[in-house]
Amino acid sequence: MLELMAIFILGKAIQGLVEPKGLSPLKYVIVMLVLWASLEYVGVILGAKIFDRVIYVYTFGLAFGAIGGIIGYQYARLAKPVDETENDEQ
Secondary structure, three states: OHHHHHHHHHHHHHHHHHHHHOOOHHHHHHHHHHHHHHHHHHHHHHHHHHOOOHHHHHHHHHHHHHHHHHHHHHHHHOOOOOOHHHHHHO
16 A cells, blocks of 8 residues: 555656656656566566565565666656747747
C-alpha cells in the first residue's frame, strides 16, 4: 500500500515539474512507472539469487523499484522546456 502511495505522489510531483515547461506529463509518468516496475523486477530476481529469505528479496526489490522512481523523476526534472518561439515560426 505504501508503494502505491509513493508511486501516486511521485507521479503528481512529475506532473508538477513538466506542466510548467509546456510538456505533457503522461510521457514522463509512464517512463517513471516502467522504470519502477522493471527495476523492481530486476531487484527481486537479483535478491532471490543473493538471499534465501523472502523479506530480504522483497526489500531488495523495493529498493530497486525506488531507484527506478528516482531515475524517472530525474528524467522529468531535467527535461527541456518547450521553446515558444519555435512554435511561432512554424
